[in-house]
Amino acid sequence: MEKTNVAIVGFGNIGAGVARLLLDEGDRTARHAGRTLWLKAVVDPDTTRPRGVDLPASLLTDDLSAVTGDESIVVVAQLIGGIEPARTIMLKLLESGKDVVTANKALLAEHGPELFDRARELGRSIAFEGAVAGGIPIISAIGASLTANHITSIRGILNGTCNFVTTLMEEQNANYQEAIGEAQARGYAEADPTTDVTGADAAHKLAILAQLAFGARVSWKEIPTAGIDGLDVADINWAKELGYRIKLIASAEVTEAGLELNISPTLLHRGRPLAEVREAFNAVRVVGDAVGKVFFQGMGAGQMPTASAVVADMIDTVVGRAGITFQTLGLWSRKEDSASIRLADPSATWSRYYLRYLVDDHPGVLAEIAGKLGRHQISIASVIQHEAQKGAASGESPYVPLIIMTHAAQEGAARQATAEIEKLDCTIGRGVCYRVMD
Amino acid sequence: MEKTNVAIVGFGNIGAGVARLLLDEGDRTARHAGRTLWLKAVVDPDTTRPRGVDLPASLLTDDLSAVTGDESIVVVAQLIGGIEPARTIMLKLLESGKDVVTANKALLAEHGPELFDRARELGRSIAFEGAVAGGIPIISAIGASLTANHITSIRGILNGTCNFVTTLMEEQNANYQEAIGEAQARGYAEADPTTDVTGADAAHKLAILAQLAFGARVSWKEIPTAGIDGLDVADINWAKELGYRIKLIASAEVTEAGLELNISPTLLHRGRPLAEVREAFNAVRVVGDAVGKVFFQGMGAGQMPTASAVVADMIDTVVGRAGITFQTLGLWSRKEDSASIRLADPSATWSRYYLRYLVDDHPGVLAEIAGKLGRHQISIASVIQHEAQKGAASGESPYVPLIIMTHAAQEGAARQATAEIEKLDCTIGRGVCYRVMD
Numbered sequence: 001m002e003k004t005n006v007a008i009v010g011f012g013n014i015g016a017g018v019a020r021l022l023l024d025e026g027d028r029t030a031r032h033a034g035r036t037l038w039l040k041a042v043v044d045p046d047t048t049r050p051r052g053v054d055l056p057a058s059l060l061t062d063d064l065s066a067v068t069g070d071e072s073i074v075v076v077a078q079l080i081g082g083i084e085p086a087r088t089i090m091l092k093l094l095e096s097g098k099d100v101v102t103a104n105k106a107l108l109a110e111h112g113p114e115l116f117d118r119a120r121e122l123g124r125s126i127a128f129e130g131a132v133a134g135g136i137p138i139i140s141a142i143g144a145s146l147t148a149n150h151i152t153s154i155r156g157i158l159n160g161t162c163n164f165v166t167t168l169m170e171e172q173n174a175n176y177q178e179a180i181g182e183a184q185a186r187g188y189a190e191a192d193p194t195t196d197v198t199g200a201d202a203a204h205k206l207a208i209l210a211q212l213a214f215g216a217r218v219s220w221k222e223i224p225t226a227g228i229d230g231l232d233v234a235d236i237n238w239a240k241e242l243g244y245r246i247k248l249i250a251s252a253e254v255t256e257a258g259l260e261l262n263i264s265p266t267l268l269h270r271g272r273p274l275a276e277v278r279e280a281f282n283a284v285r286v287v288g289d290a291v292g293k294v295f296f297q298g299m300g301a302g303q304m305p306t307a308s309a310v311v312a313d314m315i316d317t318v319v320g321r322a323g324i325t326f327q328t329l330g331l332w333s334r335k336e337d338s339a340s341i342r343l344a345d346p347s348a349t350w351s352r353y354y355l356r357y358l359v360d361d362h363p364g365v366l367a368e369i370a371g372k373l374g375r376h377q378i379s380i381a382s383v384i385q386h387e388a389q390k391g392a393a394s395g396e397s398p399y400v401p402l403i404i405m406t407h408a409a410q411e412g413a414a415r416q417a418t419a420e421i422e423k424l425d426c427t428i429g430r431g432v433c434y435r436v437m438d
Numbered sequence: 439m440e441k442t443n444v445a446i447v448g449f450g451n452i453g454a455g456v457a458r459l460l461l462d463e464g465d466r467t468a469r470h471a472g473r474t475l476w477l478k479a480v481v482d483p484d485t486t487r488p489r490g491v492d493l494p495a496s497l498l499t500d501d502l503s504a505v506t507g508d509e510s511i512v513v514v515a516q517l518i519g520g521i522e523p524a525r526t527i528m529l530k531l532l533e534s535g536k537d538v539v540t541a542n543k544a545l546l547a548e549h550g551p552e553l554f555d556r557a558r559e560l561g562r563s564i565a566f567e568g569a570v571a572g573g574i575p576i577i578s579a580i581g582a583s584l585t586a587n588h589i590t591s592i593r594g595i596l597n598g599t600c601n602f603v604t605t606l607m608e609e610q611n612a613n614y615q616e617a618i619g620e621a622q623a624r625g626y627a628e629a630d631p632t633t634d635v636t637g638a639d640a641a642h643k644l645a646i647l648a649q650l651a652f653g654a655r656v657s658w659k660e661i662p663t664a665g666i667d668g669l670d671v672a673d674i675n676w677a678k679e680l681g682y683r684i685k686l687i688a689s690a691e692v693t694e695a696g697l698e699l700n701i702s703p704t705l706l707h708r709g710r711p712l713a714e715v716r717e718a719f720n721a722v723r724v725v726g727d728a729v730g731k732v733f734f735q736g737m738g739a740g741q742m743p744t745a746s747a748v749v750a751d752m753i754d755t756v757v758g759r760a761g762i763t764f765q766t767l768g769l770w771s772r773k774e775d776s777a778s779i780r781l782a783d784p785s786a787t788w789s790r791y792y793l794r795y796l797v798d799d800h801p802g803v804l805a806e807i808a809g810k811l812g813r814h815q816i817s818i819a820s821v822i823q824h825e826a827q828k829g830a831a832s833g834e835s836p837y838v839p840l841i842i843m844t845h846a847a848q849e850g851a852a853r854q855a856t857a858e859i860e861k862l863d864c865t866i867g868r869g870v871c872y873r874v875m876d
Contacts, residue, residue, distance in 0.1 A: 021586050021728060032585035034766050129583065135729035137575075137583030144759065145567065145575030147470035148459050148749035273735065276714065290459060290746035291573035291736060297711065298732035308728035311586035319766050321582065321759045328472050328757050 002035040004318050007067045007098075009089060010079035011044035011060065014103055014130070016051035017307030018077050018314075023054065033315045040073055041066045064089065068096035075317045077310050078102045087111050094124045099323065101313040103130030103306050106195075109204035109220040112211065113332040120333065125326035127313035132205045133158060133282040135305030136298040137312075142213050142286065143329050149288025151213045154252045155437070158205040160280035160300045161196035162228045162248040164188040166236065166265075167278050170245060175233045188280050199227035199248060199263040206250040206261060211331055213286075214252065214259055216341045224346045226264040235356060235432055238384065238403050239267050244354075245275045246434065258344035267354050267436040273297070274437075347412025352381070352436040355404040355418065359385075360426045369402065372421050376413040381405045399428050405436065440473040442756050445505045445536075447527060448517035449482035449498065452541055452568070454489035455745030456515050456752075461492070471753045478511055479504045502527060506534035513755045515748050516540045525549050532562045537761065539751040541568030541744050544633075547642035547658040550649065551770040558771065563764035565751035570643045571596060571720040573743030574736040575750075580651050580724065581767055587726025589651045592690045593875070596643040598718035598738045599634035600666045600686040602626040604674065604703075605716050608683060613671045626718050637665035637686060637701040644688040644699060649769055651724075652690065652697055654779045662784045664702040673794060673870055676822065676841050677705050682792075683713045684872065696782035705792050705874040711735070712875075785850025790819070790874040793842040793856065797823075798864045807840065810859050814851040819843045837866050843874065 006022070008015050022029065022039045029037045042060045067073055076098045080086040086107050093100050100119070102108070108115070108131055119126050129139045133156065142151065157163050161183060168179040180197065183189035195201045200220070207220035228248050239246050249266035252259060268275035273295045277283040282300025287293050299305035316322040359365050370380060384403040406414070418431040444460070446453050460467065460477045468474045480498045505511055514536045518524040524545050531538050538557070540546070546553070546569055557564050567577045571594065580589065595601050599621060606617040618635065621627035633639045638658070645658035666686050677684050687704035690697060706713035711733045715721040720738025725731050737743035754760040797803050808818060822841040844852070856869040 017728075025586070025588070028588060029586065032766060135726075135732060137579050137732075140578060140583050141575050144754060145578050145750050146746065147753050148463070148467065148746045150463070150466060271714070273711075273714070276709070276711070288573075288746065290455075290742040290749075292740075292743055294573060294575075294734070294736035296732070296734055299730045302730075304728040305730055308584065308586045308726065311728075312583050315585050316582060319762050321762050324757050324759050324762075328470060 001030060003038040004033070004035050004075070005040040005070070005073045006037050006075045006077070006314055007041040007043065007073045008039065008077045008079060009043045009064065009067060009093065011042050011051060012079065012081070013303050014306045014310065015042070015044070015077070015079040016053045017303035018079065018310050019055055020053045021307055021311045029311060029315055033318045035318065037314060037318060040070065043067055064092065067098070068092055071097065073098065075099050075101065075314050077314060078104070079310070080104065081106070083107055083110055087115070090115055091118060094119050094122050097124070099125045099317045101127045101310055101317060103128065103310055105131040105201070105204040105208060109207040112208070113217065116332040119326070125317060125323045127317055127322040127326070128208070129313050130306045130309035132208055133284055133296070134298070134300040134302065135308050136282055136284060136296045136300065137309070138209070138284050138296055139212065141294070141296065142209065143325055146286065146288050146291060146294070149290045151286060151288050152254045153287040154209055154213055154284065155274060156250045156284035157247055157274060157277050157282050158202045158250045158284070158300065159196050159248060160282055161189045161193060162202070163277060163282070164280040165197070165228060166231070166247055169231070169233045170236050170240065173233060173237070176229070176231055197227050197229040199225040202248060202250045202263045206252060206263060210252050210259065210261055212329070214254070214341050216259055216343065217332060218261065218343060222343070223261045223263060228265055231265055232432070234401065235434070238356065238401070239354065241384065242405065243270055244268060244436070245270055247274065247277070249274070249437065255344055255349060257348045258342035260344040260346070260349045262346070262435070265434050267434055269438055347410065347415070349411050350408045351411060352408055353406045353414045354432070354434045354436050355406065355414070356432040357402050357421055358399040358428045359402045360428070361398050361400045362426065365426045366402070368424060368426055369421055372424070373404070373406070373417050376409070376417040378409040378413055378417055379407040381407050439468060441476040442471070442473050442513070443478040443508070443511045444475050444513045444515070444752055445479040445481065445511045446477065446515045446517060447481045447502065447505060447531065449480050449484070449489060450517065450519070451741050452744045452748065453480070453482070453515070453517040454491045455741035456517065456748050457493055458491045459745055459749045467749060467753055471756045473756065475752060475756060478508065481505055502530065505536070506530055509535070511536065513537050513539065513752050515752060516542070517748070518542065519544070521545055521548055525553070528553055529556060532557050532560050535562070537563045537755045539565045539748055539755060541566065541748055543569040543639070543642040543646060547645040550646070551655065554770040557764070563755060563761045565755055565760040565764070566646070567751050568744045568747035570646055571722055572736070572738040572740065573746050574720055574722060574734045574738065575747070576647070576722050576734055577650065579732070579734065580647065581763055584724065584726050584729060584732070587728045589724060589726050590692045591725040592647055592651055592722065593712060594688045594722035595685055595712060595715050595720050596640045596688045596722070596738065597634050597686060598720055599627045599631060600640070601715060601720070602718040603635070603666060604669070604685055607669070607671050608674050608678065611671060611675070614667070614669055635665050635667040637663040640686060640688045640701045644690060644701060648690050648697065648699055650767070652692070652779050654697055654781065655770060656699065656781060660781070661699045661701060666703055669703055670870070672839065673872070676794065676839070677792065679822065680843065681708055682706060682874070683708055685712065685715070687712070687875065693782055693787060695786045696780035698782040698784070698787045700784070700873070703872050705872055707876055710876070785848065785853070787849050788846045789849060790846055791844045791852045792870070792872045792874050793844065793852070794870040795840050795859055795865045796837040796867050797840045799836050799838045800864065803864045804840070806862060806864060807859055810862070811842070811844070811855050814847070814855040816847040816851055816855055817845040819845050
């Protein structure tokens with residue numbers, strides 16, 4: 001059988017998974033590619049650490065030129081995380097004539113325009129199914145399967161760490177610190193979980209999806225982002241009492257005000273598919289005008305699910321499909337339609353809201369707060385106020401939580417009203433303001 | 439912009455949806471294909487019936503040679519249902535040099551080998567995303583996105599009509615006849631719903647998926663199939679009491695006994711993604727050894743969801759991706775791996791079972807039935823027997839339903855035990871024996 005030489009640059013967790021599939025399961029890649037994907041080199045600065053894969057010693061090197069200087073290698077899985085040296089190495093790979101497959105979402109979200117332009121100039125391709133939602137083929141779904149649609153909405157659970165943490169908080173009544181500790185102990189969160197829990201990782205992925213689905217040339221830093229790092233288990237419990245779950249939701253919605261992008265803890269009604277996604281799973285709901293709602297769920301990270309996506313991209317590249325997709329999608333190019341996408345002013349977008357304030361349990365307090373909301377055109381759908389509980393944020397104070405579910409209101413109004421209510425004498429501490437999706 | 443001429447053969451409901459996307463939404467197909475998909479001809483024996491789409495009169499003809507004789511037309515959406523004349527027309531289209539896109543699952547399930555061989559001989563391609571689960575890109579997922587996996591299990595709700603009917607039966611306590619009437623009134627079931635309710639349509643689709651995922655060259659008629667046409671709302675209610683829902687499930691599982699294919703009403707534990715799929719939605723759960731579980735849900739039928747899949751296939755064909763996929767997949771070809779797939783002996787496959795018998799409410803009856811089960815190595819997990827109810831199948835007789843949930847047992851044993859139990863003096867009528875999936 002014909003052989004096509006491939007290489008891996010970056011021999012970490014994902015790289016080891018890719019090596020395992022190429023070395024141990026060559027028959028299946030051969031069957032789908034019509035030829036053997038022959039792993040000719042693996043490049044990593046660390047050539048000694050064991051990775052649990054039986055790699056012939058001659059393959060592993062710390063010298064990138066073993067790949068860039070070998071013309072017989074045509075496809076490279078570039079699996080280095082972070083921005084540098086990943087960016088420089090990807091440019092070198094493209095410039096040495098390689099088609100590249102990557103799972104590095106931070107790199108694409110930050111330097112997509114530069115990298116894709118360079119690949120186009122050089123006649124090369126970049127495939128990146130593994131960069132968003134790991135084993136869920138969402139890039140292929142939006143980039144190829146749903147091309148007959150005008151996509152109007154994408155909502156996703158794009159970060160498995162956050163979903164694992166919120167699941168633990170809900171199901172075990174754990175507080176945030178306990179849950180993140182458990183996630184770290186079980187390998188679902190890194191020692192420094194900042195990128196995950198602040199929503200930055202989800203923002204990287206949403207920036208890529210927004211480019212893919214809407215041609216929006218948006219930096220991930222422009223996306224209004226709130227993480228789960230400030231999440232209080234009290235709110236998860238209130239949400240539960242109201243029939244909802246709180247998840248970190250990444251959303252991109254086409255509205256009259258423009259394309260609305262957002263990452264934030266969001267209340268989802270139980271029973272809805274996204275609300276039922278537990279633990280470290282990812283999920284994406286796409287709405288297209290022809291197809292209606294399509295829902296995808298699977299493992300969004302982890303060694304083998306991501307390696308599954310990377311190897312599928314390598315096969316796609318070898319057979320030529322990835323090159324066609326790369327050309328026809330024209331991602332991050334300066335096509336006219338990119339210019340026509342207008343981002344919505346975040347403060348002008350509409351949502352229902354969950355509000356929680358700690359209030360002094362006196363007569364007239366609800367009227368005062370309701371009055372503030374009313375002046376911002378925020379209409380109350382329901383209210384919960386229980387009797388004072390011990391162990392609330394304020395200890396055994398006279399303050400009790402007041403929970404308000406609103407009808408649809410503008411984000412700016414909800415934020416402004418909350419800021420004003422926080423300053424009232426009858427409230428203490430910060431208010432909570434989360435979106436609610438039906 | 440460059441133009442590529444395309445045509446539609448079969449101007450029914452789906453054909454009209456495809457025409458609408460091509461005519462009204464040409465800009466989006468152009469953006470994804472890099473050229474305009476120009477609808478040059480629509481062929482149907484009925485050129486007068488209105489279809490709710492604004493088709494220029496000059497396009498519509500009853501003469502197939504307007505397509506087969508026009509060399510400028512390169513891609514044809516063949517959207518005639520049934521076997522003939524669809525088969526003959528597809529062969530003519532291939533022989534006149536057209537690449538074909540179809541949504542006809544019955545045709546592929548019955549004549550896939552002939553049609554795919556002929557297309558290969560002629561250097562043409564057949565794309566068929568719309569044939570299985572409509573708007574869910576399951577063909578692309580299995581055929582391209584999950585190619586790095588050894589797929590071990592596919593379970594799906596592949597027939598929207600059946601799922602709509604079982605949803606109505608469960609949620610409105612409707613009997614089968616009432617539910618099918620409501621489904622017909624709401625356009626979810628045809629006047630003659632036989633193909634849907636007997637499971638034949640699901641078997642067509644499963645035969646295609648089994649070929650795609652496992653290389654199994656199996657006729658849909660070989661798949662053990664039970665439909666929902668014999669489903670009693672009483673069983674749906676008993677299942678509910680036990681925490682389950684009954685759905686028509688199509689399953690393909692790799693087991694030690696070989697590839698096990700089955701279509702039957704099946705109990706699914708509530709909360710599991712497939713159990714939560716309501717109304718006319720379709721869903722598919724695929725398990726791969728690298729990716730783990732991946733779950734897809736969307737509209738499985740209907741004009742625009744299916745048209746969405748057909749037009750995406752037309753774009754894929756025009757840009758060249760479909761041709762590559764067609765070649766690399768080698769579907770229904772005589773590759774060696776086709777021969778290596780062994781179908782499991784259905785009677786030797788294992789499952790848990792839900793059993794219901796109408797029994798005479800006498801002492802010793804449970805012992806007698808439990809004894810029969812025990813002699814077939816069927817172990818009882820739980821039993822429900824309520825007091826006699828009015829309005830049961832036997833009227834106000836002394837017979838009461840006895841519901842048994844078993845541990846894993848062999849299908850042959852469960853069937854044989856049920857046949858023997860039906861013959862006991864202490865039971866009346868037919869027993870019920872459904873699979874249970876966790």
